[in-house]
Amino acid sequence: MTVEPAAYSDEVLSVRGLGTRYAFQGASVPAVRDFSLSVREGEIVGLVGESGSGKSTVLKSILGMLKPPAEVTSDGIFLDGRDLREVSAKEMRRIRGGRLAMVFQDPINSFNPAWTIGNQFRRVLSLHCPHLHRRDYDAEILRLLNRVGIDGRGKLNSYPFEFSQGQLQRIMIAVACASPDLRVLLADEPTTSLDVTIEAQVLELLRDLREERGLAMVLVTHDLSVVAEMCDKVVVMYAGRVVEVAEVHDLFERPQHPYTRQLLKAIPDFPHDGRRLYAMRGAVPRLDEEVPGCTFAPRCDAHLGDVCDEVPPVLREIGPDGRRSACHKANHATSLEETDDGVR
Numbered sequence: 001m002t003v004e005p006a007a008y009s010d011e012v013l014s015v016r017g018l019g020t021r022y023a024f025q026g027a028s029v030p031a032v033r034d035f036s037l038s039v040r041e042g043e044i045v046g047l048v049g050e051s052g053s054g055k056s057t058v059l060k061s062i063l064g065m066l067k068p069p070a071e072v073t074s075d076g077i078f079l080d081g082r083d084l085r086e087v088s089a090k091e092m093r094r095i096r097g098g099r100l101a102m103v104f105q106d107p108i109n110s111f112n113p114a115w116t117i118g119n120q121f122r123r124v125l126s127l128h129c130p131h132l133h134r135r136d137y138d139a140e141i142l143r144l145l146n147r148v149g150i151d152g153r154g155k156l157n158s159y160p161f162e163f164s165q166g167q168l169q170r171i172m173i174a175v176a177c178a179s180p181d182l183r184v185l186l187a188d189e190p191t192t193s194l195d196v197t198i199e200a201q202v203l204e205l206l207r208d209l210r211e212e213r214g215l216a217m218v219l220v221t222h223d224l225s226v227v228a229e230m231c232d233k234v235v236v237m238y239a240g241r242v243v244e245v246a247e248v249h250d251l252f253e254r255p256q257h258p259y260t261r262q263l264l265k266a267i268p269d270f271p272h273d274g275r276r277l278y279a280m281r282g283a284v285p286r287l288d289e290e291v292p293g294c295t296f297a298p299r300c301d302a303h304l305g306d307v308c309d310e311v312p313p314v315l316r317e318i319g320p321d322g323r324r325s326a327c328h329k330a331n332h333a334t335s336l337e338e339t340d341d342g343v344r
Helices: 055-063 089-095 117-128 134-147 165-176 196-213 224-230 248-253 258-265 306-310
Strands: 011-024 027-040 044-048 071-073 076-079 100-103 184-188 216-220 233-238 241-247
Touching: 011 055, 011 216, 027 044, 027 055, 027 216, 027 241, 044 055, 044 224, 055 100, 055 184, 055 216, 089 117, 100 165, 117 134, 117 165, 134 165, 165 196, 184 196, 196 216, 196 224, 216 224, 224 248, 233 248, 233 258, 241 248, 241 258
Parallel strands: 044 216, 044 233, 100 184, 184 216
Antiparallel strands: 011 027, 011 071, 011 076, 233 241
16 A cells, blocks of 8 residues: 655755764764755655665754764754754754654663653653643643553553553654644654554554644655555665655656665565565675775676776656656666566
């Protein structure tokens, strides 16, 4: 099932030329290079790629969570047209969790084990819901928990370990969406540790919140079936770079970058025909590994030769709908063709 594109207004979140470097063995190595993103109101953008592609680093960089020795640079991170690079640290603390919030992939380690759920929730309300009187906090917490399918009556004095992982994920979503001013929700693999039934419930909850509040979302996931079900647009990352941007239907029907095509080939067919499943050879290059040409060239089934090994491809528009690809073959307006042996 593919989500039909919504009627969008102007972009809510715009990231331009983001770069992030980490300290590694006495050197500074790039984890994200020249990343750009645009998300409009009510739009869900999927951010996909293998582990080590830089997806989680992108979200933390946008939120301003990375501190020295990590180094974050950009040409602009705009929330409702305002450049977050220009706000003070004090104001950024109010924006983070107020207008721009994040759901992490590990709900157990996202809560302080020494504080009750009620205490942690009340702290969030004191920061991001100044219109509420303290005597109304618990009623608001119960309302928010009920919205995510949890009956909080008698549970506000419970500690995180007294809840299941699925319950904690729902509570984390309730905390992230506590502010009435929330505009963008960043979700870092919010279902990665959940069983299939709970995963479906959490995804349905996120979809409902988008529809009810018009939230813009950036959804990081490894699961391309989740992308097909949830997202309007997809940004594919490899080795810290964006390699393809497309509307979700176009990405699945006409993938332009070999990496995207090979990811799609790795999805098992149902019913299974007995053939060996496709497995992409090699691995994502290390952060400190200098690659002169295309970083995907050693694993690419559509390798063209010296141009791929020596010249870094540029992310360019390749269609009238804003579709972009960083591939020499796609950039020369040559369609990738599927054969019985794979991509050529």
